Amino acid sequence: xxxxxxxxxxSASLRSAAVLLLLLLCAAxxxxxxxxxxxxxxxxxxxxIMAPLHFPHPPSEEMLERVEGLTHVKLDINxxxxxxxxxxxxxxxxTNSLKKATFVKHTxxxxxxxxxxxxxxxxxxxxxxxxxxxxHLDADILNQAAIxxxxxxxxxxxxxxxxxxxxxxxxxxxxxxxxxGTIDELYEVMKQFTKNDPDGNGRPDTVGLxxxxxxxxxxxxxxxxxxxxxxxxxxxxxGIIPEFETAAYMDTMDFMKRLYDEKLLNADFAVTSxxxxxxxxxxxxxxxxxxxxxxxxxxxxxAMQINPEARFTLVNRILGPEGYRxxxxxxxxGLYLFSKKAIREEKELLAMLGFFDxxxxxxxxxxxxxxxxxxxxxxxxxxVALPEATSQLRVSEVNALYSLMxxxxxxxxxxKVAEKESMWELAERLSADNDKFIVKDxxxxxxxxxxxxxxxxxxxxxxxxxxxxxxxxISAEGFYQEVERWKRSGGSxxxxxxxxxxxxx
Numbered sequence: 001x002x003x004x005x006x007x008x009x010x011s012a013s014l015r016s017a018a019v020l021l022l023l024l025l026c027a028a029x030x031x032x033x034x035x036x037x038x039x040x041x042x043x044x045x046x047x048x049i050m051a052p053l054h055f056p057h058p059p060s061e062e063m064l065e066r067v068e069g070l071t072h073v074k075l076d077i078n079x080x081x082x083x084x085x086x087x088x089x090x091x092x093x094x095t096n097s098l099k100k101a102t103f104v105k106h107t108x109x110x111x112x113x114x115x116x117x118x119x120x121x122x123x124x125x126x127x128x129x130x131x132x133x134x135x136h137l138d139a140d141i142l143n144q145a146a147i148x149x150x151x152x153x154x155x156x157x158x159x160x161x162x163x164x165x166x167x168x169x170x171x172x173x174x175x176x177x178x179x180x181g182t183i184d185e186l187y188e189v190m191k192q193f194t195k196n197d198p199d200g201n202g203r204p205d206t207v208g209l210x211x212x213x214x215x216x217x218x219x220x221x222x223x224x225x226x227x228x229x230x231x232x233x234x235x236x237x238x239g240i241i242p243e244f245e246t247a248a249y250m251d252t253m254d255f256m257k258r259l260y261d262e263k264l265l266n267a268d269f270a271v272t273s274x275x276x277x278x279x280x281x282x283x284x285x286x287x288x289x290x291x292x293x294x295x296x297x298x299x300x301x302x303a304m305q306i307n308p309e310a311r312f313t314l315v316n317r318i319l320g321p322e323g324y325r326x327x328x329x330x331x332x333x334g335l336y337l338f339s340k341k342a343i344r345e346e347k348e349l350l351a352m353l354g355f356f357d358x359x360x361x362x363x364x365x366x367x368x369x370x371x372x373x374x375x376x377x378x379x380x381x382x383x384v385a386l387p388e389a390t391s392q393l394r395v396s397e398v399n400a401l402y403s404l405m406x407x408x409x410x411x412x413x414x415x416k417v418a419e420k421e422s423m424w425e426l427a428e429r430l431s432a433d434n435d436k437f438i439v440k441d442x443x444x445x446x447x448x449x450x451x452x453x454x455x456x457x458x459x460x461x462x463x464x465x466x467x468x469x470x471x472x473x474i475s476a477e478g479f480y481q482e483v484e485r486w487k488r489s490g491g492s493x494x495x496x497x498x499x500x501x502x503x504x505x
Contacts, residue, residue: 048101048342052082058079072358086108098339099339100352106333109335110456121338127350138410142155145335153335158329160435161328162434164292164314168287170311183319206284208259208286211290223290284306293427293430316433365414368402371394375390376398385418446501451494458489
């Protein structure tokens with residue numbers, strides 16, 4: 001009995017020792033894994049970013065891991081669909097919940113100027129000279145976005161204007177129509193696309209134009225260029241006036257109202273999102289898209305998945321009363337600003353700036369722009385070849401990373417493309433052609449404190465009035481009553497401030 005008891009005690013002791021050893025080993029493994037896990041490595045900074053998503057999907061995990069590996073960071077990116085980006089950015093700004101780096105579109109930049117002046121963001125100008133790539137950023141572009149002479153943002157570089165018209169080429173061919181070259185011809189194409197069964201299915205299920213609830217990047221502002229409207233502000237002998245006080249702006253509204261009344265565009269355009277607008281083009285319920293010409297590749301690729309016969313073309317020259325004209329943006333599409341609430345210490349800011357500086361190096365920049373060699377692109381004679389066969393793979397895995405690239409157009413580390421896909425090639429060639437007749441905003445670089453403070457509420461007055469006029473809800477007299485309300489609410493003061501700044505510069 002005693003032997004059996006001793007054996008039982010001995011076995012229990014052995015079992016206890018084994019369990020203890022196992023626990024120690026597990027603890028050691030856990031500790032080792034923690035040390036090897038980038039998420040738990042205090043030496044690896046976390047780069048948190050709010051960025052716009054222009055594609056259906058964010059970059060693939062493989063691409064993000066490769067970027068992390070090259071830049072030695074942990075990425076925490078909030079990808080926000082472009083169509084709702086402005087709203088989400090404004091919400092984050094108002095609730096003080098910004099990421100360490102937040103992208104601000106140039107059209108929204110005015111809305112954050114007060115926050116910048118109040119000290120919500122880091123001034124980064126003094127730090128740029130510490131970084132080998134950031135120190136070479138274009139001084140003119142930095143100054144375009146400077147506030148009170150101080151630099152707060154890293155800019156994403158874009159051509160002056162990518163605006164133009166994307167049209168279903170196969171519909172033109174079926175109806176024996178030529179590419180439009182005048183406003184009247186553009187109207188006729190939209191009318192024929194609506195009335196004459198361009199898809200050949202025997203049903204009245206198409207409209208000429210697909211538009212969305214955006215007076216700037218939708219159809220309206222590009223059409224207004226064709227009619228001769230100035231870009232935001234015009235210069236007269238008496239001073240600076242807003243674009244909506246010109247006859248050309250009214251002509252543009254009349255043109256859009258005509259399209260709406262004759263049912264040549266989607267009836268719900270005033271409340272249509274960009275994704276809904278794109279879907280109409282992709283599914284073949286509309287044949288004309290007015291906006292960024294570089295959207296054509298994605299529209300074409302996705303439309304051909306539904307209808308392999310779908311073909312597109314681009315037009316950038318529409319002759320109007322004052323010749324060829326197209327509105328332009330500054331040479332920056334937007335800025336990455338750095339929140340002081342999210343970034344408490346200078347060393348964190350330096351880590352953020354260091355990340356963006358590292359993405360401009362040859363290996364990282366080309367990875368983010370083109371993807372992985374042999375998978376997303378090929379090399380031919382020292383240049384990048386983008387095969388048609390891998391186009392969709394780039395869209396789904398790579399292209400969203402483009403939003404993170406700063407100063408890419410002038411980055412000497414980016415490889416040249418040997419032969420681009422046809423639609424991209426055409427879009428970029430016509431974007432370059434736009435430079436010959438761009439219309440600049442004369443107030444770029446000028447300061448108006450009233451505009452900085454009240455632009456959002458004032459813009460809503462004119463935006464609402466513009467849509468109401470186009471929908472037939474108010475008359476021309478009603479529209480100009482709203483213009484007078486705009487003036488009384490601060491618009492007249494903005495005009496005076498810009499006039500003084502313009503003629504004294």
